[in-house]
Amino acid sequence: MTRLPIQIKLTDSKKEKPNPEKLIFGKSFTDHMFVADYEEGKGWHSHRIVPYAPITLDPAALVFHYGQTVFEGLKAYRSADGTVRLFRPEENMKRMNVSLDRLCMPRFDEEAALHALTQLIQIEKDWIPTLEGTSLYIRPFIIANEAFLGVAPAKKYQFMIILSPVGSYYKEGIHPIRILVENEFVRAVKGGTGGAKTAGNYASGLKAQEVADQQGYSQVLWLDGVERKYVEEVGSMNIFFKIDGEIVTPAINGSILEGITRKSILQLLRHWNIPVAERQIAMDEIREAYEEGKLEEVFGTGTAAVISPVGELNWGGYKMIINNGETGPVANRLFNTLTNIQNGKEDDPFDWVMELKSELVKLA
Amino acid sequence: MTRLPIQIKLTDSKKEKPNPEKLIFGKSFTDHMFVADYEEGKGWHSHRIVPYAPITLDPAALVFHYGQTVFEGLKAYRSADGTVRLFRPEENMKRMNVSLDRLCMPRFDEEAALHALTQLIQIEKDWIPTLEGTSLYIRPFIIANEAFLGVAPAKKYQFMIILSPVGSYYKEGIHPIRILVENEFVRAVKGGTGGAKTAGNYASGLKAQEVADQQGYSQVLWLDGVERKYVEEVGSMNIFFKIDGEIVTPAINGSILEGITRKSILQLLRHWNIPVAERQIAMDEIREAYEEGKLEEVFGTGTAAVISPVGELNWGGYKMIINNGETGPVANRLFNTLTNIQNGKEDDPFDWVMELKSELVKLA
Incomplete structure (x- = not known):
């Protein structure tokens, strides 16, 4: 796996975690996020994990006007023994690049994206709820952030991964x-x-x-x-x-x-x-x-x-x-x-699940 | 015309105006912008003209993920005698509301939008280039800025107007x-x-x-x-x-x-x-x-x-x-x-042109 250097800056003030019984999809976010920048001629650079915080964009940023943006959605699950599992994350990264191609946006190396994602989840693993049916929703996304009103592919982009603990979809069992x-x-x-x-x-x-x-x-x-x-x-x-x-x-x-x-x-x-x-x-x-x-x-x-x-x-x-x-x-x-x-309660005959090994995350 | 109060805060440091011979469409922006906020239950509020500056959004802002955004485009022209003209701006404001309806976004009062636009142009009128074929491009736009990953209409929005001096489309005369x-x-x-x-x-x-x-x-x-x-x-x-x-x-x-x-x-x-x-x-x-x-x-x-x-x-x-x-x-x-x-070089038999009267803009 590609090991692009990721600069890590941890937060000084961790947020209080929401009540796992009352999680609302996509409402609360963890303490950190992954960010990388793209510039034409320079490629993707400045891979970093930083405290979750608002981002700053020029009002003329292309994403607001001409919609160059792509996203993915997947989940991390944590069992009682602490093992963290991802379901076919490499498929999401592959599809992300298919979407990026269609939108005339620069591809992001799939292994680098997977590495970024697993590093971020390692740092945030206490945020993965363990209650039956709950999980940590993972939202990678890329936006065009060049300040230019011409209708043309942007020359600048930002890739981000944010995480949100989510509740069980079926609180009272699966129903139609x-x-x-x-x-x-x-x-x-x-x-x-x-x-x-x-x-x-x-x-x-x-x-x-x-x-x-x-x-x-x-x-x-x-x-x-x-x-x-x-x-x-x-x-x-x-x-x-x-x-x-x-x-x-x-x-x-x-x-x-x-x-x-x-x-x-x-x-x-x-x-x-x-x-x-x-x-x-x-x-x-x-x-x-x-x-x-x-x-x-x-x-x-x-x-x-x-x-x-x-x-x-x-x-x-x-x-x-x-x-x-x-x-x-x-x-x-x-x-x-x-x-x-x-x-992880049943065998995985197709090798779909990726188990996160406990690795020491090196601080920058 | 509705006269919603617009708070005005002028910049301390005006930018240098670009060379009118070398204007590139949508690359440079004026000193100020108009901003208003929307919140469900409260409606549109906090109408203001402020120095042009980056805006801050949560990474989970709906516009990045589900694309609730609408824009308009029109131009202001200035003749040698200083008169500022807009071409059928009320039509843009009408169409903006048609677009907002389709995207399940809240309407913005057309007269209030027109008032905001004319106030902003009054303040920025020195930015309107006078060279043959040049004009001031006006970009009103609305984005969903609620931090929520649910696929549903947002409960928070921002309306902005930004201005960009633009060059002649045909530098060497109209050509196919x-x-x-x-x-x-x-x-x-x-x-x-x-x-x-x-x-x-x-x-x-x-x-x-x-x-x-x-x-x-x-x-x-x-x-x-x-x-x-x-x-x-x-x-x-x-x-x-x-x-x-x-x-x-x-x-x-x-x-x-x-x-x-x-x-x-x-x-x-x-x-x-x-x-x-x-x-x-x-x-x-x-x-x-x-x-x-x-x-x-x-x-x-x-x-x-x-x-x-x-x-x-x-x-x-x-x-x-x-x-x-x-x-x-x-x-x-x-x-x-x-x-x-x-x-303004020819008669306007259909009353399409709106001439901006010189009004005193009241400072907040």
């Missing part, structure tokens, strides 16, 4: 959500940025979410932007259907984000010899399967919830109640297996 | 550009954010621009994201075609930005009794018109260039040379009329 199929708004289209983890995709999705909220639905199911008939994603998760014994998920097509949980689930299902297919799925097909009693399960997948069963799909007023509104056996098995692998 | 018709990447699709002036639209366009640059083209012509056959915009401008005596421009359809220059040009053309049409235009139609010798002129329109004639269109290798690669008579007439109205 109600989903509105979105017919008006579009998340992404082929040729756009849907396959990249960039801010604009999330901003454009807020309006549809607002409408769904007002109608009592917790997420929207996005259809393709061209024909408005093929399934893409659910909220900010990938989606799976169990139809007549087969698990089907939309194939990666340029407008769908390639989820790491999605990829892991496909691998698990194949390992279990459950039939799976990655292909186009039309809403008409879902409706037909439902009418024939063959729509057995529906679930979303992502880092936050791992598995999010869907109990109801509302497509323009036509309501489909899936598995009597209860979590199905495949969703349950996937949820238990994945979370057990993440927490 | 070469355009690559974009077949791979898509700027926007119906149901997305193409009709809003928000950062994500610009970030997603950078990749196509990079490819065009490499092939020696200065801009791309965007086609619709659904059928990939209808014309949408050129770079970040609207586009017009003169076909057999009629001026045609794509109708506003939800994925095209409704330009204020576009709107003014349509009004001028109708006033001149030149036939105009706002409708869908397929690339096949453009090619056919070209082959029949009926594609008489092509030009882009926007705040930066006002009119940008197109001398060549390259559609997948098929090259169309328009008007012998020279600026056509309609483009020329529109450019001269619009810039003369903006500069």
Whole structure:
């Protein structure tokens, strides 16, 4: 692993840690953050871990005006014996570079990013909550910070990693959500940025979410932007259907984000010899399967919830109640297996988990 | 006009003004900026004009992660007698609110925004260059600055106006550009954010621009994201075609930005009794018109260039040379009329220009 020198400056005043029973996603942050700077001609430099603090930007910084920004999201888990585990972090770093390419932003060496991340987590390991279902959410992100209003890729960037202790997604056990199929708004289209983890995709999705909220639905199911008939994603998760014994998920097509949980689930299902297919799925097909009693399960997948069963799909007023509104056996098995692998309670046949060795962090 | 109290704090150390012969778009900024804050339950407050300075944001500020941001762009012109002119600024403020709605961000009172803008320009009027073709570029923008990683509309925002003296777009007279018709990447699709002036639209366009640059083209012509056959915009401008005596421009359809220059040009053309049409235009139609010798002129329109004639269109290798690669008579007439109205050299039959009265700015 590349060992780029990281300057470390620890805080003098540690924050009080939040009550692990009352953690709110993305609200509190740890004592330190990782920062690196990029300048054209000089590359990435000044890798450092510093006290978590506000950052200073010129009002003309490109990120505010033309949105050059990319992020990632993953989690660290700590078991009772103190072992810290990361789930396939190298996949996040790989995807980060795919996103950076799409946004005309400079790549960040994947091993260096992983090294930075593990060093930061070593320093902050007391921040990882140990209560069942809790974890430390990790948010690496890159922003264009050159002060220039020209519509062109920036010449200056900042890479940062911040950490936030998060509570259990399911406080009262895994339970299904109600989903509105979105017919008006579009998340992404082929040729756009849907396959990249960039801010604009999330901003454009807020309006549809607002409408769904007002109608009592917790997420929207996005259809393709061209024909408005093929399934893409659910909220900010990938989606799976169990139809007549087969698990089907939309194939990666340029407008769908390639989820790491999605990829892991496909691998698990194949390992279990459950039939799976990655292909186009039309809403008409879902409706037909439902009418024939063959729509057995529906679930979303992502880092936050791992598995999010869907109990109801509302497509323009036509309501489909899936598995009597209860979590199905495949969703349950996937949820238990994945979370057990993440927490070290179950074998890890695919070598997905990275255990953090206790290393002495050298102070600069 | 609403007269919200604006606190004014002037700088102690004025910057040196850049050489008006060597101005680069969006590189240098004036001595002061306007700022206002929003908080849920409290609304917009703390309207102030302060020295231009970096702003401080939490690394978890929503704008960095989920891209809630909206901007506008317009110009102030100063004539030799000192009169300061704005071109239809109320239209920008109206459009800003349309964009804010789409991004689930709080509206800013249009009259209050206009008042803030004129107060700031009064203070900075010595920054408006007077050389032929130069102006003061005005950039109002709003960013979500709440420190929260949840994918939901923020509860805190900041509205700012910054000013940048800009040089003449055409240093050696108006001249045509070469355009690559974009077949791979898509700027926007119906149901997305193409009709809003928000950062994500610009970030997603950078990749196509990079490819065009490499092939020696200065801009791309965007086609619709659904059928990939209808014309949408050129770079970040609207586009017009003169076909057999009629001026045609794509109708506003939800994925095209409704330009204020576009709107003014349509009004001028109708006033001149030149036939105009706002409708869908397929690339096949453009090619056919070209082959029949009926594609008489092509030009882009926007705040930066006002009119940008197109001398060549390259559609997948098929090259169309328009008007012998020279600026056509309609483009020329529109450019001269619009810039003369903006500069006060010609009558303003539509009451487009707002002249800034010299008011005493009260210091707080």
